[in-house]
Amino acid sequence: MNSALQQASRIIVKVGSSLVTDEGRGLDHTAIARWASQIAALRALGKDVVLVSSGAIAEGMLRLGFTKRPHDIHELQACAACGQMGLAQIYETSFRAHGVQTAQVLLTHADLADRERYLNARSTLTTLLRLKVVPIINENDTVVTDEIKFGDNDTLGALVANLIEADALVILTDQPGLYSADPRKNPDARLIEQAQAGDVALESMAGGAGSSIGSGGMLTKVLAAKRAARSGAHTVIAWGREPDVLTRLAGGEAIGTQLLAPTGRLTARRQWMVDHLHTTGEVVIDAGAAAKLTREGKSLLPIGVIAVKGEFGRGQVVTCVDEAGKPLARGLTNYASSEVRRIMRHSSTEIERILGFVEGPELIHRDNMVLL
Numbered sequence: 001m002n003s004a005l006q007q008a009s010r011i012i013v014k015v016g017s018s019l020v021t022d023e024g025r026g027l028d029h030t031a032i033a034r035w036a037s038q039i040a041a042l043r044a045l046g047k048d049v050v051l052v053s054s055g056a057i058a059e060g061m062l063r064l065g066f067t068k069r070p071h072d073i074h075e076l077q078a079c080a081a082c083g084q085m086g087l088a089q090i091y092e093t094s095f096r097a098h099g100v101q102t103a104q105v106l107l108t109h110a111d112l113a114d115r116e117r118y119l120n121a122r123s124t125l126t127t128l129l130r131l132k133v134v135p136i137i138n139e140n141d142t143v144v145t146d147e148i149k150f151g152d153n154d155t156l157g158a159l160v161a162n163l164i165e166a167d168a169l170v171i172l173t174d175q176p177g178l179y180s181a182d183p184r185k186n187p188d189a190r191l192i193e194q195a196q197a198g199d200v201a202l203e204s205m206a207g208g209a210g211s212s213i214g215s216g217g218m219l220t221k222v223l224a225a226k227r228a229a230r231s232g233a234h235t236v237i238a239w240g241r242e243p244d245v246l247t248r249l250a251g252g253e254a255i256g257t258q259l260l261a262p263t264g265r266l267t268a269r270r271q272w273m274v275d276h277l278h279t280t281g282e283v284v285i286d287a288g289a290a291a292k293l294t295r296e297g298k299s300l301l302p303i304g305v306i307a308v309k310g311e312f313g314r315g316q317v318v319t320c321v322d323e324a325g326k327p328l329a330r331g332l333t334n335y336a337s338s339e340v341r342r343i344m345r346h347s348s349t350e351i352e353r354i355l356g357f358v359e360g361p362e363l364i365h366r367d368n369m370v371l372l
Helices: 029-044 056-064 073-096 109-113 115-130 153-164 200-205 218-229 245-250 265-274 287-294 337-343 348-355
Strands: 010-015 048-053 101-107 133-139 168-173 194-196 234-239 257-260 281-285 305-310 317-321 327-332 369-371
Touching (some): 010 029, 010 153, 029 048, 029 073, 029 245, 048 073, 048 115, 073 101, 073 133, 101 115, 109 115, 133 153, 153 218, 168 218, 168 245, 200 218, 218 234, 218 257, 234 245, 281 287, 287 327
Parallel strands (some): 010 048, 048 133, 168 234, 281 317
Antiparallel strands (some): 327 369
16 A cells, blocks of 8 residues: 555645644644654655644643633634744744745635635635745634634645645644544554545544544544545545654655545546536637647637626636537636636737736636536
């Protein structure tokens, strides 16, 4: 069994509170320096890495003198506000030692539920990765309430994997992986080395609460793997204190529990587009564009569009039809219907002059398209 990270080009790494806070006694600078060193090594291998890190509330508890995690939402928000300062500072310092720039990104559920904010978050993260910056993501605990919070950073890590179409999600925790039963109670419990994400049997194996520092447990990790698999991302659950765990995984070594997505990233995305039986709009394309799509596998450029039917927003699935009305393809559009009407029949070099911005030279990129 080889690690899913070996072939992965885009990786989400989630680090739990107990791994970055020295069991609640403030931020563990040595541990954070190790994560920075390993992630820098992954970057040197040509892999994009996004870090989802807990620890802000735990650090804030120390700064504000709390001896146990408060229950009051406003006290938790105050802890997050104070702790996020220290968390960002130590990550910035640790990564700078390896010549790597970092960026702080704070997200809430509302950011990913709203289509425009979702697309903006996606664009920001993909731009940071293109600029060789490591985004460090945490839930924006200073503004969330129980009704809108993700609940744990395992879920957040999976949602980010979906957001930027990562190949793999690594959940580093204080356990060696998923066991067939609770190893603290059952001496016959065995480590599950590999399984398929979404297998319902895994959920029954995963009970138990999280540590006193964090809010997650093994069940949240299994459910996160199930969610990440929807966009074709594999998940690895491993012990965060394992020496050089990330670089060894990237080298192909099997560590912890590997939960495999049933379909690959592109397959999952294209299947999702095929499943859109009814799309919100259509773009009618000329014969030249139709030939490039169907025969050459090219992207759809605005110049090939001759008409727009219906109303749709940026990032929605639309149908490409020929001049006779025959459906040729479905894909995710980079521009809203009102914008397409302005740029159609124009060269991609004119998009910025017409709209004042550019989301991409293509109306639909070939990687975001499936032929019918």
